[in-house]
Amino acid sequence: MDEGRRAVRRQVLQVAAKLLEEGGSEAVSTRAVAAAAGVTAPVLYRLFDDKDGLLAELAAYGFAMYLAEKREALALTPDDPVADLYRGWDLHVDFGVQHPAFYMLMYGTVEPGRRPPAADEAHALLVGLLRRAAEAGRLRVPVEEATRVIHAATTGVTLALIGEEPPQRDLTTSARLRDTVIASVTTDPPAPSGPDLASRALALDAALEARLGAEPPASGAGVPLRPTEMALLREWLRQLAV
């Protein structure tokens, strides 16, 4: 008869999820959930111990939704670990914006030990993405450190977006932070022609231009090359820059 209990559990959770999405966390009271699910209070306390237990299971339900969406969308990508990081970021933010009450339940309650245990699975997904990037040599920091940075930044933008009224939500902030943060923990692709030769030559040439332009033409102070050498150097730099 354990089968019936599981069916009731799932039904109660679905009803609670509906209440949460429609009415926010305020609408999720034990009475409202029990009444809407057609059960009485004691059965709700037999299925889940507490209201906290119910909310924990509800958070797990939300994480299951989240992981289902995310795994499906990420499965399409062929084999670019860093591109997966970008898509993972956007999927995370989209989930938060489209399910704000769930997101608050899942990521908003940050009491120093009461982290919903179901969050570990979502955490593991991000760790997996980063581990794959690390194995491809695209990570410039340890996996754990990259996880913390990306997790903190994504939850920050998502909560900020949820806090704004929908009309004035500005997704460019998320995109900017995403590009910045991911670029800061990843490294450029191995570049079939080696490191970025042309741009580095250009950058050095520009720096030389600025240095020389700021000084009396023939002085050359601060640059350990003579003018003729400098001219030849810059000639070569421009050749490398093509």
Add this chain to the structure above:
Amino acid sequence: MDEGRRAVRRQVLQVAAKLLEEGGSEAVSTRAVAAAAGVTAPVLYRLFDDKDGLLAELAAYGFAMYLAEKREALALTPDDPVADLYRGWDLHVDFGVQHPAFYMLMYGTVEPGRRPPAADEAHALLVGLLRRAAEAGRLRVPVEEATRVIHAATTGVTLALIGEEPPQRDLTTSARLRDTVIASVTTDPPAPSGPDLASRALALDAALEARLGAEPPASGAGVPLRPTEMALLREWLRQLAV
């Protein structure tokens, strides 16, 4: 007789603040606050309209503490707008870590319109810092955009830090994200000696190293310089890199 009311108000707020810091948001009930402050329920409802009103005033109290600390600490800095951004970041995170319950009340409740109005003052402080940076020519994005990015990132790391147990809190994550985010919205100082010559020379040298090392020694394919020229170029680059 308005004087007495204000005194009672402040006393109630101080008591509520103590309860909040010691027992978390759970400990802040109208009854507990009223009892601890030595007033009865109706006076509490005359001073503040709701419990929400009390919490809003409590959030304002927290913002006042926060602004006092921050203004005092920032006043010491002479005149480096970007350095102020770094210090402002650290002060924000420190406040959150040292007053987690207050921080949750101030920044954790993100219902799409119930942002505590006292937050505007703290927001204005960040905007002021960024405006000064913009006036000094150190900002590469609009002030408002920089505000959103920094605000989202700081609240994200702070909430993540609060969510971890104190022993394993890792401040390096905050530092890394801070450096990355602030660097992404600011520009390098006008550099009395021009752009970063040495590092650019080093970068180019490393790229050449990688390019040459990945190919048969004498081939030189893909590099438009002959081996002798390349040797001299790299000699000069290393001179520039000191």
Add this chain to the structure above:
DNA sequence: TCGTCCATGGAACAACGATATCGCATCATG
């Protein structure tokens, strides 16, 4: 058929947010 066990459901308890009613003190006025 009867007895035992156990889940169930209704009711009730405790705590909370919020408010109404009553008493009292203060003050103005005859």
Add this chain to the structure above:
DNA sequence: CATGATGCGATATCGTTGTTCCATGGACGA
């Protein structure tokens, strides 16, 4: 000085929510 009006505060109360107790009823085995 006496008396009525006025406004404030405290007690008592209401409605709601989380949680649990206890009696009831049915299911299952002997």
